Amino acid sequence: MGTATLEWWAHRLTCLGAFEVRIAIRITDHSWTCDASLCPLPPAQEREDFASLVEVDPFFALRFDDGSTLDVQVVSADADGGLVITAAR
Numbered sequence: 001m002g003t004a005t006l007e008w009w010a011h012r013l014t015c016l017g018a019f020e021v022r023i024a025i026r027i028t029d030h031s032w033t034c035d036a037s038l039c040p041l042p043p044a045q046e047r048e049d050f051a052s053l054v055e056v057d058p059f060f061a062l063r064f065d066d067g068s069t070l071d072v073q074v075v076s077a078d079a080d081g082g083l084v085i086t087a088a089r
Contacts (some may be wrong), residue, residue, distance in 0.1 A: 001021060001022070001025075001041065001065075003021065004022070004065070004086075005063045006018070006036075007062075008057070008060050013014065018022075019042070020039055021039055022036065033075075034084070034086070035082075035083070036084075036085050037080075039081070041080070047081065048084045054077055056073070058075070059071065059072070059074075062085065072086065072087060072088055073085065073086050
């Protein structure tokens, strides 16, 4: 468990969105899934912006506090800020 930032990059030089998330990672047989939530829950307009980015392209960079990143896919997102994230393939 911890916090991280989901970043949506248009290309290598332009980040169009950065959203703080609280994460809990679950490991299963050969993969992992991450339950996450937008934290704190942003205003409605920012949640709509996030949903629009997910709709355009669900692939984000998950940036951890130590500066490391992991390419991830937002598999599902609900109106209350709950997310399911998996490793990008």
